[in-house]
Amino acid sequence: MxxxxxxxxxxxxxxxxxxxxxxxxxxxxxxxxxxxxxxxxxxxxxxxxxxxxxxxxxxxxxxxxxxxxxxxxxxxxxxxxxxxxxxxxPAKVVHDNMIFFRGGYARNDSKRNDLLTGNQFAGNALGGNVTNKDGWYVGAGFDFGLTDDVWGMMANTEVDAELMFEYKNFGAKGFKNAAVSSALKAQPGGQTNNNPLCTLINLAANGGTGSVTGAAGQGSCDSVTVSQFTVTAAPKIKFMKGSKFRPWLIPVGLGIHVVSPPSNGVTVLNPGMMFGTGAEYALWKDIKIGADVRYHLTGRSVDGVNTNGLTAGGYLGIGF
CATH class of the missing domain: 1.20.5 (Single alpha-helices involved in coiled-coils or other helix-helix interfaces)
Structure with a gap:
């Protein structure tokens, strides 16, 4: 076990x-x-x-x-x-302003031949030559820049607004007809070289007879100076902006002419149109020199006075 x-x-x-x-x-x-x-x-x-x-x-x-x-x-x-x-x-406005002073040759298309220049009084009896066509002028004006590219339509092309005035002188018209001047005054031996305006004023003041005395009847009244004052306003198109040399054009402008002596109807104003062209050069900084030709067209005479004519000369400009 x-x-x-x-x-x-x-x-x-x-x-x-x-x-x-x-x-x-x-x-x-x-x-x-x-x-x-x-x-x-x-x-x-x-x-x-x-x-x-x-x-x-x-x-x-x-x-x-x-x-x-x-x-x-x-x-x-x-x-x-x-x-x-x-x-x-909108196109940015770039101001390119200038003030200028002008002077040169002036010419009217027609000579003055009216009452107060003597050749229409008493059948041109006071004698003396008709007034001159040729003369001289002085003036001034300014350009105000509106746009430097024609409002976006043309590069490097400036449009200015020009306002200008000028004085034109076409010489003095003399009165040399002693016999007729004496007859008008109804007394020989007085001042014999009076122009019609002086003679008529003094005759009216003296009842149409007798000797005319005083300053109006003296030698200061033996001639009349033919002159014209003009004011214009116009657009001016300047090309090649940025260049020293710049041509320009005035397509059309408004001109108001003041004539002296007055016309037969004692009218002194006559409006019309102005056309012009020229060129300028920047001499130094904003100092410019130029030349221009302008034509004034009124289309009609003002009570016998024709103010059509041209000017041609030079100018000095200062930009600002």
């Missing part, structure tokens, strides 16, 4: 020993396989992560490039919008 018991115990002990040995070996074998599997899985995950990282890096680069391009495009669009807005705005 005891032997059987010992044998059973021995068998149990051996069994447990073998089991103890086999179990760790199997556990170790299982752990190694598991480690290999986990290592493989980890390597696979690393590869996936690396691929995802590369994909993210590529995407970030693409996003940066797209962002840069998008920024440039936005700037271009912003600049284009600004340019369109600038074009839509």
């Amino acid at each position: 005891m032997n059987k018991t010992k044998l059973a115990l021995s068998i149990a002990t051996a069994t447990l020993t073998v089991a103890g040995v086999l179990v760790p070996q199997q556990a170790v074998a299982g752990t190694r396989a598991q480690h290999h599997a986990e290592a493989a899985a980890m390597a696979s995950k690393v590869d996936v992560l690396e691929a995802q990282l590369r994909a993210m890096q590529d995407e970030m680069s693409s996003l940066r490039a797209a962002s840069a391009q998008s920024g440039d495009s936005a700037k271009v669009q912003e600049l284009d919008a600004w340019m369109q807005e600038s074009k839509a705005k």
Whole structure:
């Protein structure tokens, strides 16, 4: 009985020993396989992560490039919008003003031949030549700059508003018929060279008879000066802006003429048109010299006085 018991115990002990040995070996074998599997899985995950990282890096680069391009495009669009807005705005007015002083030759198309210049009184009995066509003028004016590109229609072409005045002198008309002058005054031996206006005024003042005395009957009344005062307003188109030499043109302007002595109807004003052309040169800084030719056309005489004529001369300008 005891032997059987010992044998059973021995068998149990051996069994447990073998089991103890086999179990760790199997556990170790299982752990190694598991480690290999986990290592493989980890390597696979690393590869996936690396691929995802590369994909993210590529995407970030693409996003940066797209962002840069998008920024440039936005700037271009912003600049284009600004340019369109600038074009839509009215042209900026650039003032190029100038005051100028003129002088030169003047000529009327017709000579004066009316009552107060002597040649129509008593059938031209007072004698003397008719008045001159040729004379001289002085004047001044200023240009006010309106636009430097014809309101966006023509580059480097300026439009100014010109206001100008001038005085023209065509000489004095003398009266040299002593006999007729004395007869008109009903007394020989008096002042014999009076013009018709002086004679008529003094005769009326003295009842038409007797000697005419006083300043009006003296030598200061033996002639009459024919003159004309003109005021004009006109647009002036100046070409080649920015250049020292600049030609210009006045297509048409308004002129108001004041004649002296008055016409037969004692009228002194006669409106008309003015045309002109010229050129100027910037001599030094804002000092300019120029020359011009202008023609005045009234279209009709004013009670016997024709004011059509031209002027040609030079001018000195100061810009401001």
